Amino acid sequence: MIQKFRGFVFFLAISCILAACFAYFGNELLNEQTLIPASAGPQSQTDESEYDMNFDLEQKLVEKKTVKGYVIETYREYEIYKDAKGQVLKSVPTANYNYLRYKSKE
Numbered sequence: 001m002i003q004k005f006r007g008f009v010f011f012l013a014i015s016c017i018l019a020a021c022f023a024y025f026g027n028e029l030l031n032e033q034t035l036i037p038a039s040a041g042p043q044s045q046t047d048e049s050e051y052d053m054n055f056d057l058e059q060k061l062v063e064k065k066t067v068k069g070y071v072i073e074t075y076r077e078y079e080i081y082k083d084a085k086g087q088v089l090k091s092v093p094t095a096n097y098n099y100l101r102y103k104s105k106e
Contacts, residue, residue: 054082059098066104073100 056079063074077096081089 054084054086056080056082057094062097069104070101071104074098075100 058078058080059075060078061073062076063072065072075098077094077098079092079094081092083089
């Protein structure tokens with residue numbers, strides 16, 4: 001009987017300590033002010049060349065390897081910016097990857 005009472009008191013004490021910690025640190029985190037860098041404000045003059053560019057997404061082969069009889073091809077998505085004449089101005093890699101796996105013929 002005494003052991004059950006001691007276990008209950010121990011559980012109650014730990015619960016109170018955890019509740020106090022959550023209340024204190026939770027309040028501290030909510031009151032914390034984050035620093036957001038101030039921008040220069042909206043641009044009043046936009047670069048007109050941005051409007052002349054065409055935007056396309058392309059998949060480019062990044063890696064090709066053979067693992068346990070399978071060929072695994074890794075493709076990465078790129079944003080391709082072109083001018084009005086179709087010339088590539090810049091190619092920006094995105095975080096999107098696609099994987100193609102197929103049985104090797106060898």
